[in-house]
Amino acid sequence: MSSRNGHRPQSFASVEEVTSRLGDVGYLADRALATTVFLQARLGKPLLLEGPAGVGKTELAKALAAATGRPLLRLQCYEGQDETKALYEWDYGKQMLYTQILREKIAQIVADADDLAGAVEAIGAHDSVFFSERFLAERPLLRAIRSPEPVVLLVDEVDRADEALEAVLLEMLAEYQVSVPELGTFTARHVPLVVLTSNNTRDLSAALKRRCLHLFLGYPSAERELEIIRSKSTGLPEAVAGHLVDVVRGLREQGLRKPPGISEAIDWARTLALLGATEPDTALLEDTISVVAKYERDVERALRVLPVLVEGERPVPVPETGGADDPGTGAALRAARDTPGRHGSGYYGERTGTQAAPRRVSGSQGERSFVANHGRRTR
Numbered sequence: 096m097s098s099r100n101g102h103r104p105q106s107f108a109s110v111e112e113v114t115s116r117l118g119d120v121g122y123l124a125d126r127a128l129a130t131t132v133f134l135q136a137r138l139g140k141p142l143l144l145e146g147p148a149g150v151g152k153t154e155l156a157k158a159l160a161a162a163t164g165r166p167l168l169r170l171q172c173y174e175g176q177d178e179t180k181a182l183y184e185w186d187y188g189k190q191m192l193y194t195q196i197l198r199e200k201i202a203q204i205v206a207d208a209d210d211l212a213g214a215v216e217a218i219g220a221h222d223s224v225f226f227s228e229r230f231l232a233e234r235p236l237l238r239a240i241r242s243p244e245p246v247v248l249l250v251d252e253v254d255r256a257d258e259a260l261e262a263v264l265l266e267m268l269a270e271y272q273v274s275v276p277e278l279g280t281f282t283a284r285h286v287p288l289v290v291l292t293s294n295n296t297r298d299l300s301a302a303l304k305r306r307c308l309h310l311f312l313g314y315p316s317a318e319r320e321l322e323i324i325r326s327k328s329t330g331l332p333e334a335v336a337g338h339l340v341d342v343v344r345g346l347r348e349q350g351l352r353k354p355p356g357i358s359e360a361i362d363w364a365r366t367l368a369l370l371g372a373t374e375p376d377t378a379l380l381e382d383t384i385s386v387v388a389k390y391e392r393d394v395e396r397a398l399r400v401l402p403v404l405v406e407g408e409r410p411v412p413v414p415e416t417g418g419a420d421d422p423g424t425g426a427a428l429r430a431a432r433d434t435p436g437r438h439g440s441g442y443y444g445e446r447t448g449t450q451a452a453p454r455r456v457s458g459s460q461g462e463r464s465f466v467a468n469h470g471r472r473t474r
């Protein structure tokens with residue numbers, strides 16, 4: 096199979112091929128993700144990616160389109176969105192324009208009618224002219240089904256859509272069919288590669304999850320994150336970039352309202368490179384903290400722990416802003432996230448007499464942090 100813009104095969108022969116072809120278009124996938132993408136393409140199943148902000152969910156769909164040479168169709172979901180924005184609507188403006196231009200012809204059609212009911216009847220006999228493909232305004236779901244060539248369909252931030260739209264989506268994904276009562280049922284000529292993303296601001300229906308291959312995309316390992324930053328040619332010296340990754344990973348564990356994603360790590364690397372950073376420098380990181388911390392409280396908290404993360408100095412304790420009845424911001428949240436032995440001595444202001452080394456953070460800690468944030472919009 097070849098595509099219109101490349102001669103790139105539209106499916107993958109192996110998991111390794113997924114990794115290498117996504118890599119060729121600048122997307123560095125780990126084994127779990129590459130395996131899921133391989134299965135998705137082979138089984139013709141939609142892929143539901145859940146995970147925190149900025150970990151490469153949307154980017155995967157773009158990379159898939161680039162790697163397979165398929166056009167990318169994107170449905171950006173939002174609250175209150177109705178199916179006319181997702182499936183199709185009738186192009187009212189065009190219908191009006193045609194009736195204006197054809198008014199003489201229409202007058203002839205109703206000329207013989209004796210009364211209003213007769214005129215409506217006469218016009219009604221020509222309904223199909225106005226509810227024909229000519230006046231059909233396709234939206235991404237219908238466009239994906241009717242596309243003459245295979246496509247990648249991105250349904251982005253599906254958790255923001257209302258449940259009614261989720262039901263429409265489910266129907267479409269079950270059969271890869273869409274019915275337009277006036278025209279009939281359209282069935283996909285080519286099964287699209289479908290990627291749904293969610294930030295988990297609400298639970299998706301079990302039916303939708305069941306229909307999809309489901310993958311939690313957490314923060315990457317330190318090595319992969321460094322590799323991603325390297326691949327973006329930020330201009331930051333390798334040693335500083337390595338240190339930056341550790342700092343970013345440490346910040347993700349501070350219970351920030353919006354923990355920094357990979358995109359913020361890349362932005363921070365670019366910022367530091369522009370400012371000529373040649374070595375880990377706490378002052379420079381403090382000056383540029385707004386690149387990764389987007390709320391006042393996050394900035395305060397990040398500034399407090401930066402010395403620990405960069406140099407191993409003891410942070411100055413800052414009083415909590417939330418009380419025990421505020422599980423979102425208070426001590427309760429942090430206590431809930433804490434597990435015995437997770438932090439060595441020297442953390443949270445404990446005097447030890449020795450300097451605490453910057454902490455290493457595992458991928459699963461990123462996942463836990465996300466789950467704790469579950470239900471709260473981060474942007």
Ligand SMILES: Nc1ncnc2c1ncn2[C@@H]1O[C@H](COP(=O)(O)OP(=O)(O)OP(=O)(O)O)[C@@H](O)[C@H]1O
Pocket residue numbers: 121122123124146147148149150151152153154155292294323357358361
């Ligand atoms: N595996 C990766 N390989 C290369 N670049 C990546 C990868 N993951 C993330 N990125 C970079 O991070 C940026 C942010 O990713 P993306 O927009 O896909 O995040 P997201 O998970 O969709 O976040 P949100 O939930 O906020 O929409 C991308 O533009 C890309 O530059």
Ligand SMILES: [Mg+2]
Pocket residue numbers: 152153154251292
């Ligand atoms: Mg996204």
